[in-house]
Amino acid sequence: MSDAEGSMRPSPKALPFHNEPLADFSRKELRAAMQLALDDVASQFGIEAPLIIDGKAIDTRKQLASHNPSKKSQVVGTASCATPEQAEKAIEAARRAARSWGRVPHERRVEHMELLAAEMRNRRFELAAWIVYECGKPWSEADGDVCEAIDFCMFYAMQMRELSIPVHCDLPGEENRFSYRPRGVAVVIAPWNFPLAILTGMVAAALVAGNTVVMKPAEQSSIIASKLMEIAREAGIPDGVLNFLPGIGEEIGPTLVESPDVDIVVFTGSRPVGLAINKAAAETSPLQTSVKRVIAEMGGKNAIIVDEDANLDEAVQGVIGSAFGFSGQKCSACSRVFVLAPCYDPFLERLASATASLKIGPALDPATSLGPVIDLAAKQRIEDYIALGKEESRLVYGGDVGPLEKEGFFVAPHIFADVDPQSRLSQNEIFGPVVAVIKVSSIDQAFEWANATEYALTAGLYSRSPRTIDRARKELEAGNIYINRPITGAMVNRHPFGGYKMSGIGSKAGGRDYLLQFLIPVTVTENTLRRGFAPPSEDETET
Numbered sequence: 001m002s003d004a005e006g007s008m009r010p011s012p013k014a015l016p017f018h019n020e021p022l023a024d025f026s027r028k029e030l031r032a033a034m035q036l037a038l039d040d041v042a043s044q045f046g047i048e049a050p051l052i053i054d055g056k057a058i059d060t061r062k063q064l065a066s067h068n069p070s071k072k073s074q075v076v077g078t079a080s081c082a083t084p085e086q087a088e089k090a091i092e093a094a095r096r097a098a099r100s101w102g103r104v105p106h107e108r109r110v111e112h113m114e115l116l117a118a119e120m121r122n123r124r125f126e127l128a129a130w131i132v133y134e135c136g137k138p139w140s141e142a143d144g145d146v147c148e149a150i151d152f153c154m155f156y157a158m159q160m161r162e163l164s165i166p167v168h169c170d171l172p173g174e175e176n177r178f179s180y181r182p183r184g185v186a187v188v189i190a191p192w193n194f195p196l197a198i199l200t201g202m203v204a205a206a207l208v209a210g211n212t213v214v215m216k217p218a219e220q221s222s223i224i225a226s227k228l229m230e231i232a233r234e235a236g237i238p239d240g241v242l243n244f245l246p247g248i249g250e251e252i253g254p255t256l257v258e259s260p261d262v263d264i265v266v267f268t269g270s271r272p273v274g275l276a277i278n279k280a281a282a283e284t285s286p287l288q289t290s291v292k293r294v295i296a297e298m299g300g301k302n303a304i305i306v307d308e309d310a311n312l313d314e315a316v317q318g319v320i321g322s323a324f325g326f327s328g329q330k331c332s333a334c335s336r337v338f339v340l341a342p343c344y345d346p347f348l349e350r351l352a353s354a355t356a357s358l359k360i361g362p363a364l365d366p367a368t369s370l371g372p373v374i375d376l377a378a379k380q381r382i383e384d385y386i387a388l389g390k391e392e393s394r395l396v397y398g399g400d401v402g403p404l405e406k407e408g409f410f411v412a413p414h415i416f417a418d419v420d421p422q423s424r425l426s427q428n429e430i431f432g433p434v435v436a437v438i439k440v441s442s443i444d445q446a447f448e449w450a451n452a453t454e455y456a457l458t459a460g461l462y463s464r465s466p467r468t469i470d471r472a473r474k475e476l477e478a479g480n481i482y483i484n485r486p487i488t489g490a491m492v493n494r495h496p497f498g499g500y501k502m503s504g505i506g507s508k509a510g511g512r513d514y515l516l517q518f519l520i521p522v523t524v525t526e527n528t529l530r531r532g533f534a535p536p537s538e539d540e541t542e543t
Protein backbone atom coordinates (compact mmCIF):
# COMPACT_ATOMS: atom_id res chain seq x y z
CA MET A 1 0.00 0.00 0.00
CA SER A 2 1.49 3.35 -1.01
CA ASP A 3 2.05 6.16 1.47
CA ALA A 4 -0.38 8.32 -0.45
CA GLU A 5 -3.20 5.84 0.13
CA GLY A 6 -2.29 5.53 3.78
CA SER A 7 -2.40 2.25 5.67
CA MET A 8 -5.63 0.92 7.12
CA ARG A 9 -6.44 -1.60 9.81
CA PRO A 10 -6.81 -4.93 7.96
CA SER A 11 -10.35 -6.23 7.67
CA PRO A 12 -11.11 -8.60 10.56
CA LYS A 13 -9.96 -12.15 9.91
CA ALA A 14 -11.31 -15.27 11.53
CA LEU A 15 -9.81 -14.96 15.00
CA PRO A 16 -7.94 -17.81 16.67
CA PHE A 17 -10.44 -18.15 19.48
CA HIS A 18 -11.91 -21.34 20.88
CA ASN A 19 -14.83 -21.49 23.26
CA GLU A 20 -14.17 -23.34 26.49
CA PRO A 21 -15.66 -26.82 25.99
CA LEU A 22 -18.72 -27.53 28.14
CA ALA A 23 -18.50 -30.47 30.54
CA ASP A 24 -20.10 -33.65 29.26
CA PHE A 25 -21.76 -34.93 32.41
CA SER A 26 -22.58 -38.23 30.75
CA ARG A 27 -18.91 -39.00 31.52
CA LYS A 28 -18.61 -40.68 34.89
CA GLU A 29 -15.37 -38.95 35.89
CA LEU A 30 -16.83 -35.49 35.26
CA ARG A 31 -19.94 -36.34 37.29
CA ALA A 32 -17.66 -37.50 40.10
CA ALA A 33 -15.57 -34.30 39.91
CA MET A 34 -18.70 -32.15 40.05
CA GLN A 35 -20.11 -34.14 42.96
CA LEU A 36 -16.83 -33.76 44.85
CA ALA A 37 -16.92 -29.99 44.28
CA LEU A 38 -20.55 -29.82 45.46
CA ASP A 39 -19.64 -31.69 48.65
CA ASP A 40 -16.63 -29.50 49.23
CA VAL A 41 -18.57 -26.27 48.71
CA ALA A 42 -21.37 -27.51 51.00
CA SER A 43 -18.77 -27.94 53.75
CA GLN A 44 -17.96 -24.22 53.37
CA PHE A 45 -21.53 -22.96 53.80
CA GLY A 46 -21.72 -19.91 56.00
CA ILE A 47 -18.61 -18.23 54.53
CA GLU A 48 -18.42 -14.47 54.85
CA ALA A 49 -17.55 -12.14 52.02
CA PRO A 50 -16.31 -8.71 53.10
CA LEU A 51 -16.17 -5.62 50.89
CA ILE A 52 -12.74 -5.18 49.30
CA ILE A 53 -11.80 -1.53 48.83
CA ASP A 54 -8.26 -0.61 47.84
CA GLY A 55 -7.17 -4.15 48.70
CA LYS A 56 -8.54 -3.96 52.25
CA ALA A 57 -11.27 -6.26 53.53
CA ILE A 58 -14.07 -4.40 55.29
CA ASP A 59 -16.85 -6.08 57.29
CA THR A 60 -20.08 -4.17 57.63
CA ARG A 61 -22.69 -4.39 60.35
CA LYS A 62 -25.46 -4.96 57.81
CA GLN A 63 -25.11 -8.27 55.96
CA LEU A 64 -26.68 -9.85 52.87
CA ALA A 65 -27.53 -13.51 53.43
CA SER A 66 -27.61 -15.78 50.36
CA HIS A 67 -30.13 -18.60 50.68
CA ASN A 68 -30.08 -21.70 48.51
CA PRO A 69 -33.17 -21.28 46.26
CA SER A 70 -33.55 -25.09 46.14
CA LYS A 71 -33.51 -25.29 49.93
CA LYS A 72 -34.42 -21.96 51.43
CA SER A 73 -33.44 -22.89 55.01
CA GLN A 74 -29.82 -23.24 53.88
CA VAL A 75 -27.62 -20.13 54.08
CA VAL A 76 -24.86 -20.46 51.51
CA GLY A 77 -22.94 -17.47 52.83
CA THR A 78 -23.23 -13.85 53.89
CA ALA A 79 -21.78 -10.82 52.20
CA SER A 80 -21.09 -7.43 53.66
CA CYS A 81 -23.51 -4.75 52.53
CA ALA A 82 -21.94 -1.44 51.48
CA THR A 83 -23.25 1.97 52.50
CA PRO A 84 -23.25 5.00 50.17
CA GLU A 85 -20.15 6.29 52.05
CA GLN A 86 -18.34 3.04 51.30
CA ALA A 87 -19.44 3.32 47.67
CA GLU A 88 -17.74 6.73 47.59
CA LYS A 89 -14.60 5.24 49.13
CA ALA A 90 -14.56 2.50 46.49
CA ILE A 91 -14.84 5.09 43.71
CA GLU A 92 -12.02 7.14 45.28
CA ALA A 93 -9.83 4.02 45.40
CA ALA A 94 -10.60 3.24 41.77
CA ARG A 95 -9.87 6.85 40.79
CA ARG A 96 -6.50 6.80 42.59
CA ALA A 97 -5.54 3.54 40.86
CA ALA A 98 -6.74 4.66 37.41
CA ARG A 99 -3.63 6.55 36.32
CA SER A 100 -1.13 3.79 37.05
CA TRP A 101 -3.37 0.96 35.76
CA GLY A 102 -4.05 2.90 32.59
CA ARG A 103 -0.30 3.11 32.01
CA VAL A 104 0.38 -0.58 32.59
CA PRO A 105 1.39 -1.95 29.16
CA HIS A 106 -1.57 -3.68 27.55
CA GLU A 107 0.44 -6.93 27.35
CA ARG A 108 0.43 -7.14 31.13
CA ARG A 109 -3.26 -6.42 31.44
CA VAL A 110 -3.89 -9.10 28.84
CA GLU A 111 -1.79 -11.53 30.87
CA HIS A 112 -3.86 -10.74 33.96
CA MET A 113 -7.02 -11.70 32.06
CA GLU A 114 -5.42 -14.91 30.85
CA LEU A 115 -4.44 -15.72 34.43
CA LEU A 116 -8.01 -15.06 35.55
CA ALA A 117 -9.24 -17.48 32.89
CA ALA A 118 -6.63 -20.09 33.83
CA GLU A 119 -7.59 -19.96 37.50
CA MET A 120 -11.29 -20.27 36.62
CA ARG A 121 -10.42 -23.29 34.50
CA ASN A 122 -8.60 -24.86 37.49
CA ARG A 123 -11.56 -24.19 39.74
CA ARG A 124 -14.36 -24.69 37.23
CA PHE A 125 -16.35 -27.31 39.15
CA GLU A 126 -15.96 -25.47 42.42
CA LEU A 127 -17.26 -22.27 40.80
CA ALA A 128 -20.11 -24.19 39.15
CA ALA A 129 -20.97 -25.69 42.54
CA TRP A 130 -21.30 -22.23 44.12
CA ILE A 131 -23.61 -21.29 41.24
CA VAL A 132 -25.73 -24.41 41.78
CA TYR A 133 -26.17 -23.55 45.44
CA GLU A 134 -26.45 -19.78 45.38
CA CYS A 135 -28.55 -19.32 42.22
CA GLY A 136 -30.25 -22.69 41.82
CA LYS A 137 -28.77 -23.37 38.36
CA PRO A 138 -28.84 -27.01 37.28
CA TRP A 139 -25.41 -28.57 36.69
CA SER A 140 -25.01 -28.05 32.95
CA GLU A 141 -26.27 -24.45 33.11
CA ALA A 142 -23.88 -23.69 35.98
CA ASP A 143 -21.01 -25.23 34.04
CA GLY A 144 -21.98 -23.14 30.99
CA ASP A 145 -21.87 -20.01 33.16
CA VAL A 146 -18.26 -20.75 34.19
CA CYS A 147 -17.22 -21.56 30.61
CA GLU A 148 -18.68 -18.28 29.38
CA ALA A 149 -16.79 -16.37 32.07
CA ILE A 150 -13.54 -18.00 30.87
CA ASP A 151 -14.45 -17.17 27.27
CA PHE A 152 -15.02 -13.50 28.09
CA CYS A 153 -11.56 -13.19 29.70
CA MET A 154 -9.82 -14.89 26.79
CA PHE A 155 -11.84 -13.12 24.08
CA TYR A 156 -11.41 -9.60 25.44
CA ALA A 157 -7.71 -10.30 26.06
CA MET A 158 -7.37 -11.26 22.41
CA GLN A 159 -9.36 -8.23 21.26
CA MET A 160 -7.21 -5.91 23.36
CA ARG A 161 -4.06 -7.25 21.71
CA GLU A 162 -5.54 -6.35 18.33
CA LEU A 163 -6.80 -2.94 19.38
CA SER A 164 -3.45 -2.02 20.86
CA ILE A 165 -1.82 -1.96 17.44
CA PRO A 166 -1.95 1.70 16.44
CA VAL A 167 -3.25 2.47 12.97
CA HIS A 168 -1.02 4.68 10.88
CA CYS A 169 -2.20 6.74 7.96
CA ASP A 170 0.93 8.64 6.95
CA LEU A 171 1.53 10.99 4.05
CA PRO A 172 4.81 12.61 3.06
CA GLY A 173 5.36 15.28 5.72
CA GLU A 174 2.49 14.16 7.91
CA GLU A 175 2.36 11.31 10.36
CA ASN A 176 -1.04 10.18 11.65
CA ARG A 177 -1.57 7.69 14.39
CA PHE A 178 -4.91 6.42 15.63
CA SER A 179 -4.90 4.59 18.95
CA TYR A 180 -6.93 4.04 22.10
CA ARG A 181 -6.76 5.14 25.70
CA PRO A 182 -8.72 3.89 28.70
CA ARG A 183 -11.69 5.97 29.82
CA GLY A 184 -11.00 5.93 33.56
CA VAL A 185 -13.25 4.54 36.28
CA ALA A 186 -15.96 2.00 35.49
CA VAL A 187 -18.83 1.03 37.75
CA VAL A 188 -20.07 -2.47 36.94
CA ILE A 189 -23.62 -3.32 38.06
CA ALA A 190 -24.61 -6.92 37.39
CA PRO A 191 -27.64 -9.23 37.51
CA TRP A 192 -27.84 -12.59 39.29
CA ASN A 193 -28.97 -14.79 36.41
CA PHE A 194 -25.48 -15.29 34.92
CA PRO A 195 -23.79 -14.63 38.23
CA LEU A 196 -20.25 -15.34 37.07
CA ALA A 197 -20.34 -14.97 33.28
CA ILE A 198 -21.98 -11.55 32.93
CA LEU A 199 -20.15 -10.07 35.90
CA THR A 200 -16.80 -11.38 34.63
CA GLY A 201 -17.50 -10.20 31.10
CA MET A 202 -18.22 -6.62 32.14
CA VAL A 203 -15.30 -6.51 34.61
CA ALA A 204 -12.78 -8.13 32.24
CA ALA A 205 -13.67 -5.76 29.40
CA ALA A 206 -13.23 -2.72 31.62
CA LEU A 207 -9.96 -3.94 33.16
CA VAL A 208 -8.24 -5.16 30.03
CA ALA A 209 -9.00 -1.83 28.37
CA GLY A 210 -7.12 -0.13 31.21
CA ASN A 211 -9.99 1.14 33.35
CA THR A 212 -10.33 0.58 37.07
CA VAL A 213 -13.53 -0.95 38.41
CA VAL A 214 -16.03 -0.81 41.23
CA MET A 215 -17.83 -4.15 40.98
CA LYS A 216 -21.36 -4.23 42.37
CA PRO A 217 -22.89 -7.69 42.05
CA ALA A 218 -26.58 -8.49 42.40
CA GLU A 219 -27.71 -8.98 45.99
CA GLN A 220 -28.69 -12.60 45.24
CA SER A 221 -25.28 -13.64 43.90
CA SER A 222 -22.76 -11.82 46.08
CA ILE A 223 -20.96 -14.98 47.18
CA ILE A 224 -20.14 -16.10 43.63
CA ALA A 225 -19.00 -12.54 42.93
CA SER A 226 -16.69 -12.75 45.96
CA LYS A 227 -15.08 -15.79 44.29
CA LEU A 228 -14.34 -13.68 41.21
CA MET A 229 -12.78 -11.06 43.49
CA GLU A 230 -10.68 -13.76 45.16
CA ILE A 231 -9.47 -15.07 41.80
CA ALA A 232 -8.70 -11.55 40.55
CA ARG A 233 -6.51 -10.94 43.58
CA GLU A 234 -4.74 -14.25 43.03
CA ALA A 235 -4.20 -13.21 39.41
CA GLY A 236 -2.29 -10.19 40.71
CA ILE A 237 -4.77 -7.41 39.90
CA PRO A 238 -3.34 -4.57 42.02
CA ASP A 239 -5.16 -3.03 44.99
CA GLY A 240 -7.71 -0.40 44.04
CA VAL A 241 -7.89 -1.55 40.41
CA LEU A 242 -10.82 -3.87 41.17
CA ASN A 243 -12.98 -3.07 44.19
CA PHE A 244 -15.69 -5.40 45.47
CA LEU A 245 -18.84 -3.66 46.60
CA PRO A 246 -21.77 -5.94 47.36
CA GLY A 247 -24.83 -4.01 48.50
CA ILE A 248 -28.41 -3.12 47.80
CA GLY A 249 -28.92 -1.53 44.39
CA GLU A 250 -31.44 1.06 45.53
CA GLU A 251 -29.15 2.13 48.40
CA ILE A 252 -25.74 2.43 46.74
CA GLY A 253 -26.77 2.58 43.08
CA PRO A 254 -27.42 6.35 43.02
CA THR A 255 -24.00 7.11 44.58
CA LEU A 256 -22.26 4.89 42.04
CA VAL A 257 -24.12 6.17 39.01
CA GLU A 258 -24.15 9.88 39.90
CA SER A 259 -20.55 10.19 41.11
CA PRO A 260 -18.60 12.83 39.15
CA ASP A 261 -15.57 10.53 39.38
CA VAL A 262 -17.14 7.73 37.34
CA ASP A 263 -16.54 7.62 33.58
CA ILE A 264 -18.42 4.48 32.53
CA VAL A 265 -21.47 2.76 33.97
CA VAL A 266 -21.71 -0.83 32.75
CA PHE A 267 -25.08 -2.32 33.61
CA THR A 268 -26.92 -5.53 32.84
CA GLY A 269 -30.35 -6.06 34.38
CA SER A 270 -33.97 -5.07 34.13
CA ARG A 271 -35.36 -2.35 31.91
CA PRO A 272 -36.69 -0.05 34.66
CA VAL A 273 -33.33 0.00 36.46
CA GLY A 274 -31.38 0.34 33.20
CA LEU A 275 -33.45 3.29 32.04
CA ALA A 276 -33.22 4.99 35.45
CA ILE A 277 -29.42 4.57 35.36
CA ASN A 278 -29.26 5.98 31.84
CA LYS A 279 -31.25 9.03 32.92
CA ALA A 280 -29.27 9.62 36.13
CA ALA A 281 -25.93 9.24 34.36
CA ALA A 282 -26.94 11.88 31.81
CA GLU A 283 -27.14 14.55 34.56
CA THR A 284 -23.82 16.39 34.49
CA SER A 285 -22.29 17.74 37.69
CA PRO A 286 -19.92 20.75 37.59
CA LEU A 287 -17.31 18.48 39.20
CA GLN A 288 -17.41 16.04 36.34
CA THR A 289 -14.54 15.93 33.87
CA SER A 290 -16.06 13.57 31.32
CA VAL A 291 -19.49 12.80 29.93
CA LYS A 292 -20.44 9.39 31.30
CA ARG A 293 -20.70 6.47 28.97
CA VAL A 294 -23.58 4.12 29.78
CA ILE A 295 -23.69 0.56 28.56
CA ALA A 296 -27.04 -0.95 29.53
CA GLU A 297 -28.13 -4.45 28.53
CA MET A 298 -31.76 -4.98 29.53
CA GLY A 299 -34.67 -7.40 29.24
CA GLY A 300 -36.51 -9.15 26.43
CA LYS A 301 -39.88 -10.57 25.44
CA ASN A 302 -38.60 -13.03 22.95
CA ALA A 303 -40.63 -14.82 20.30
CA ILE A 304 -40.28 -18.00 18.30
CA ILE A 305 -42.31 -18.42 15.10
CA VAL A 306 -43.31 -21.95 14.12
CA ASP A 307 -44.09 -22.10 10.41
CA GLU A 308 -46.60 -24.58 9.02
CA ASP A 309 -43.83 -26.59 7.33
CA ALA A 310 -41.57 -26.65 10.42
CA ASN A 311 -40.22 -29.88 11.80
CA LEU A 312 -42.46 -30.00 14.88
CA ASP A 313 -40.19 -32.34 16.84
CA GLU A 314 -37.37 -29.82 16.55
CA ALA A 315 -39.67 -26.87 17.20
CA VAL A 316 -41.09 -28.43 20.36
CA GLN A 317 -37.62 -29.23 21.71
CA GLY A 318 -36.36 -25.77 20.78
CA VAL A 319 -39.26 -24.01 22.48
CA ILE A 320 -38.94 -26.13 25.62
CA GLY A 321 -35.21 -25.53 25.91
CA SER A 322 -35.60 -21.81 25.23
CA ALA A 323 -38.62 -21.24 27.46
CA PHE A 324 -37.88 -23.46 30.44
CA GLY A 325 -34.05 -23.71 30.57
CA PHE A 326 -32.97 -22.26 33.95
CA SER A 327 -36.69 -21.92 34.66
CA GLY A 328 -37.09 -19.20 32.03
CA GLN A 329 -34.75 -16.87 33.91
CA LYS A 330 -32.61 -15.89 30.93
CA CYS A 331 -32.94 -12.56 29.19
CA SER A 332 -32.88 -14.54 25.94
CA ALA A 333 -35.66 -16.94 27.04
CA CYS A 334 -38.60 -17.60 24.75
CA SER A 335 -41.85 -16.34 26.24
CA ARG A 336 -44.07 -16.04 23.16
CA VAL A 337 -44.61 -18.62 20.42
CA PHE A 338 -46.47 -17.74 17.22
CA VAL A 339 -47.72 -20.86 15.49
CA LEU A 340 -49.25 -21.04 12.01
CA ALA A 341 -52.87 -22.23 12.21
CA PRO A 342 -52.45 -25.57 10.36
CA CYS A 343 -49.99 -26.89 12.97
CA TYR A 344 -51.29 -25.02 16.04
CA ASP A 345 -53.19 -27.89 17.69
CA PRO A 346 -50.60 -30.63 17.09
CA PHE A 347 -47.83 -28.30 18.21
CA LEU A 348 -49.64 -27.45 21.46
CA GLU A 349 -50.39 -31.08 22.16
CA ARG A 350 -46.77 -32.14 21.68
CA LEU A 351 -45.46 -29.15 23.61
CA ALA A 352 -47.66 -29.99 26.59
CA SER A 353 -46.73 -33.66 26.68
CA ALA A 354 -42.99 -32.95 26.27
CA THR A 355 -43.19 -30.35 29.07
CA ALA A 356 -44.86 -32.91 31.34
CA SER A 357 -41.73 -35.06 31.06
CA LEU A 358 -39.43 -32.35 32.50
CA LYS A 359 -38.12 -33.27 35.92
CA ILE A 360 -38.56 -30.48 38.46
CA GLY A 361 -36.15 -30.75 41.35
CA PRO A 362 -33.32 -29.23 43.35
CA ALA A 363 -30.45 -27.89 41.26
CA LEU A 364 -28.12 -30.19 43.19
CA ASP A 365 -29.67 -33.27 41.58
CA PRO A 366 -27.98 -34.00 38.22
CA ALA A 367 -31.26 -35.41 36.89
CA THR A 368 -33.08 -32.07 37.36
CA SER A 369 -34.12 -30.29 34.21
CA LEU A 370 -36.07 -27.50 35.93
CA GLY A 371 -34.69 -26.07 39.17
CA PRO A 372 -36.06 -23.33 41.40
CA VAL A 373 -36.48 -19.62 40.67
CA ILE A 374 -34.15 -17.22 42.41
CA ASP A 375 -36.15 -16.03 45.43
CA LEU A 376 -39.55 -15.52 47.00
CA ALA A 377 -40.18 -12.18 45.28
CA ALA A 378 -39.55 -13.80 41.88
CA LYS A 379 -41.80 -16.76 42.72
CA GLN A 380 -44.64 -14.45 43.75
CA ARG A 381 -44.27 -12.28 40.65
CA ILE A 382 -44.37 -15.33 38.37
CA GLU A 383 -47.35 -16.80 40.22
CA ASP A 384 -49.23 -13.51 39.77
CA TYR A 385 -48.68 -13.80 36.01
CA ILE A 386 -49.86 -17.41 36.10
CA ALA A 387 -53.06 -16.30 37.88
CA LEU A 388 -53.52 -13.61 35.23
CA GLY A 389 -52.98 -16.15 32.46
CA LYS A 390 -55.63 -18.41 33.95
CA GLU A 391 -58.09 -15.51 33.94
CA GLU A 392 -57.34 -14.21 30.46
CA SER A 393 -56.35 -17.23 28.38
CA ARG A 394 -56.46 -21.01 28.11
CA LEU A 395 -54.16 -23.03 30.35
CA VAL A 396 -52.75 -25.91 28.31
CA TYR A 397 -50.23 -27.15 30.81
CA GLY A 398 -49.59 -26.21 34.43
CA GLY A 399 -47.66 -28.62 36.55
CA ASP A 400 -47.41 -28.92 40.26
CA VAL A 401 -44.22 -28.85 42.32
CA GLY A 402 -45.57 -31.11 45.07
CA PRO A 403 -43.48 -31.37 48.25
CA LEU A 404 -40.81 -29.08 46.73
CA GLU A 405 -43.15 -26.18 47.54
CA LYS A 406 -42.01 -26.29 51.17
CA GLU A 407 -38.33 -26.75 50.34
CA GLY A 408 -37.53 -23.91 47.99
CA PHE A 409 -38.77 -21.39 45.45
CA PHE A 410 -40.16 -23.76 42.82
CA VAL A 411 -42.58 -22.85 40.05
CA ALA A 412 -43.84 -25.48 37.62
CA PRO A 413 -43.73 -24.72 33.88
CA HIS A 414 -46.92 -23.21 32.50
CA ILE A 415 -48.16 -23.04 28.92
CA PHE A 416 -51.01 -20.73 27.94
CA ALA A 417 -52.75 -20.85 24.57
CA ASP A 418 -54.94 -18.40 22.63
CA VAL A 419 -53.18 -15.51 24.35
CA ASP A 420 -54.02 -11.98 23.21
CA PRO A 421 -50.78 -10.62 21.65
CA GLN A 422 -51.40 -7.26 23.34
CA SER A 423 -52.10 -8.67 26.82
CA ARG A 424 -49.71 -8.26 29.75
CA LEU A 425 -48.83 -11.94 29.46
CA SER A 426 -47.65 -11.25 25.90
CA GLN A 427 -45.98 -7.91 26.56
CA ASN A 428 -44.35 -7.97 30.01
CA GLU A 429 -41.10 -9.73 30.80
CA ILE A 430 -42.10 -12.45 33.29
CA PHE A 431 -38.66 -14.02 33.79
CA GLY A 432 -40.00 -17.41 34.77
CA PRO A 433 -41.17 -20.71 33.22
CA VAL A 434 -44.29 -19.30 31.56
CA VAL A 435 -44.88 -19.31 27.82
CA ALA A 436 -47.71 -17.78 25.78
CA VAL A 437 -48.70 -19.58 22.57
CA ILE A 438 -50.57 -17.59 19.94
CA LYS A 439 -52.25 -18.80 16.74
CA VAL A 440 -51.49 -16.84 13.56
CA SER A 441 -53.27 -17.07 10.24
CA SER A 442 -50.29 -16.17 8.03
CA ILE A 443 -46.54 -15.76 8.18
CA ASP A 444 -47.06 -11.99 7.68
CA GLN A 445 -49.12 -11.87 10.84
CA ALA A 446 -46.47 -13.95 12.66
CA PHE A 447 -43.73 -11.44 11.82
CA GLU A 448 -45.95 -8.48 12.65
CA TRP A 449 -46.96 -9.81 16.06
CA ALA A 450 -43.51 -11.15 16.93
CA ASN A 451 -42.16 -7.63 16.37
CA ALA A 452 -45.02 -5.95 18.25
CA THR A 453 -43.12 -5.55 21.51
CA GLU A 454 -40.98 -2.81 22.99
CA TYR A 455 -38.04 -5.18 23.25
CA ALA A 456 -35.66 -6.52 20.60
CA LEU A 457 -33.32 -9.04 22.19
CA THR A 458 -33.67 -12.54 20.72
CA ALA A 459 -36.10 -14.12 18.26
CA GLY A 460 -36.35 -17.37 16.38
CA LEU A 461 -37.97 -19.17 13.50
CA TYR A 462 -38.61 -22.85 12.78
CA SER A 463 -39.30 -23.22 9.06
CA ARG A 464 -38.25 -25.22 6.03
CA SER A 465 -39.01 -22.48 3.55
CA PRO A 466 -35.92 -20.64 2.24
CA ARG A 467 -38.11 -17.63 1.49
CA THR A 468 -39.47 -17.42 5.02
CA ILE A 469 -35.99 -17.96 6.46
CA ASP A 470 -34.72 -15.12 4.32
CA ARG A 471 -37.55 -12.87 5.53
CA ALA A 472 -36.74 -13.74 9.15
CA ARG A 473 -33.13 -12.68 8.63
CA LYS A 474 -34.32 -9.29 7.41
CA GLU A 475 -37.59 -8.65 9.22
CA LEU A 476 -37.35 -10.04 12.74
CA GLU A 477 -36.60 -7.22 15.16
CA ALA A 478 -34.03 -8.67 17.53
CA GLY A 479 -30.33 -8.32 18.21
CA ASN A 480 -29.89 -12.11 18.00
CA ILE A 481 -31.97 -14.05 15.46
CA TYR A 482 -31.88 -17.84 15.54
CA ILE A 483 -33.17 -20.06 12.76
CA ASN A 484 -34.16 -23.69 13.29
CA ARG A 485 -32.49 -23.85 16.71
CA PRO A 486 -33.17 -22.72 20.29
CA ILE A 487 -32.87 -18.99 20.97
CA THR A 488 -30.77 -19.21 24.16
CA GLY A 489 -27.16 -20.26 24.73
CA ALA A 490 -25.25 -17.50 22.90
CA MET A 491 -21.53 -18.23 22.82
CA VAL A 492 -18.77 -15.65 22.99
CA ASN A 493 -17.37 -14.77 19.54
CA ARG A 494 -19.74 -17.14 17.68
CA HIS A 495 -22.93 -15.34 18.74
CA PRO A 496 -22.09 -11.81 19.96
CA PHE A 497 -25.01 -10.99 22.23
CA GLY A 498 -27.21 -7.97 22.90
CA GLY A 499 -30.41 -6.26 21.87
CA TYR A 500 -31.83 -2.93 20.75
CA LYS A 501 -35.14 -1.01 21.10
CA MET A 502 -35.83 -1.25 24.87
CA SER A 503 -33.48 -4.23 25.28
CA GLY A 504 -30.19 -2.43 25.25
CA ILE A 505 -27.96 0.51 24.44
CA GLY A 506 -24.67 -1.25 24.23
CA SER A 507 -22.68 -3.03 21.61
CA LYS A 508 -22.67 -6.78 21.67
CA ALA A 509 -21.07 -8.62 24.57
CA GLY A 510 -18.63 -11.23 23.29
CA GLY A 511 -18.35 -9.41 19.95
CA ARG A 512 -15.59 -7.42 18.35
CA ASP A 513 -17.11 -3.95 18.97
CA TYR A 514 -17.66 -4.44 22.68
CA LEU A 515 -14.28 -3.25 23.96
CA LEU A 516 -14.46 -0.03 21.96
CA GLN A 517 -17.05 1.22 24.44
CA PHE A 518 -14.42 1.12 27.18
CA LEU A 519 -11.85 3.09 25.22
CA ILE A 520 -11.26 6.64 24.01
CA PRO A 521 -10.02 6.85 20.42
CA VAL A 522 -7.25 9.38 19.95
CA THR A 523 -5.66 10.64 16.73
CA VAL A 524 -2.20 12.19 16.82
CA THR A 525 -1.17 14.15 13.73
CA GLU A 526 2.38 15.42 13.41
CA ASN A 527 3.75 17.69 10.76
CA THR A 528 7.10 16.05 10.06
CA LEU A 529 8.18 18.50 7.31
CA ARG A 530 9.36 21.16 9.72
CA ARG A 531 11.94 18.80 11.18
CA GLY A 532 12.60 16.81 8.07
CA PHE A 533 11.71 13.15 8.08
CA ALA A 534 11.84 11.46 11.48
CA PRO A 535 13.49 8.05 11.81
CA PRO A 536 11.07 5.09 11.56
CA SER A 537 8.62 5.17 14.46
CA GLU A 538 9.22 2.81 17.32
CA ASP A 539 5.60 1.74 17.38
CA GLU A 540 5.15 2.65 20.99
CA THR A 541 1.64 1.90 22.26
CA GLU A 542 -0.54 4.00 24.49
CA THR A 543 -2.97 1.46 25.79
Ligand code: NAD
Binding pocket: 189, 190, 191, 192, 193, 194, 198, 216, 217, 218, 219, 247, 248, 249, 250, 252, 253, 254, 257, 268, 269, 270, 271, 273, 274, 276, 277, 297, 298, 299, 300, 330, 331, 332, 429, 431, 457, 497, 498, 499, 503, 504
Ligand atom coordinates in the same frame (compact mmCIF):
# COMPACT_ATOMS: atom_id res chain seq x y z
P1 NAD B 1 -32.27 -5.82 38.34
O1 NAD B 1 -32.41 -4.71 37.39
O2 NAD B 1 -33.26 -5.96 39.41
O3 NAD B 1 -30.84 -5.73 39.07
C1 NAD B 1 -29.64 -5.65 38.33
C2 NAD B 1 -28.60 -4.92 39.17
O4 NAD B 1 -29.01 -3.56 39.35
C3 NAD B 1 -28.42 -5.50 40.56
O5 NAD B 1 -27.05 -5.51 40.88
C4 NAD B 1 -29.18 -4.52 41.43
O6 NAD B 1 -28.71 -4.47 42.76
C5 NAD B 1 -28.89 -3.21 40.71
N1 NAD B 1 -29.81 -2.11 41.01
C6 NAD B 1 -31.10 -2.20 41.43
N2 NAD B 1 -31.59 -0.95 41.62
C7 NAD B 1 -30.61 -0.09 41.29
C8 NAD B 1 -30.50 1.33 41.26
N3 NAD B 1 -31.53 2.11 41.60
N4 NAD B 1 -29.35 1.88 40.86
C9 NAD B 1 -28.30 1.11 40.50
N5 NAD B 1 -28.33 -0.22 40.53
C10 NAD B 1 -29.47 -0.82 40.91
O7 NAD B 1 -32.16 -7.15 37.46
P2 NAD B 1 -31.99 -8.66 37.94
O8 NAD B 1 -33.26 -9.13 38.56
O9 NAD B 1 -30.74 -8.82 38.71
O10 NAD B 1 -31.76 -9.41 36.55
C11 NAD B 1 -32.80 -9.79 35.71
C12 NAD B 1 -32.98 -8.80 34.57
O11 NAD B 1 -31.76 -8.67 33.86
C13 NAD B 1 -34.00 -9.25 33.54
O12 NAD B 1 -34.76 -8.15 33.13
C14 NAD B 1 -33.13 -9.75 32.39
O13 NAD B 1 -33.76 -9.72 31.13
C15 NAD B 1 -31.99 -8.80 32.47
N6 NAD B 1 -30.79 -9.35 31.82
C16 NAD B 1 -30.42 -8.85 30.62
C17 NAD B 1 -29.31 -9.38 29.96
C18 NAD B 1 -28.86 -8.86 28.62
O14 NAD B 1 -27.74 -9.19 28.21
N7 NAD B 1 -29.64 -8.08 27.92
C19 NAD B 1 -28.61 -10.43 30.55
C20 NAD B 1 -29.02 -10.90 31.80
C21 NAD B 1 -30.11 -10.35 32.42
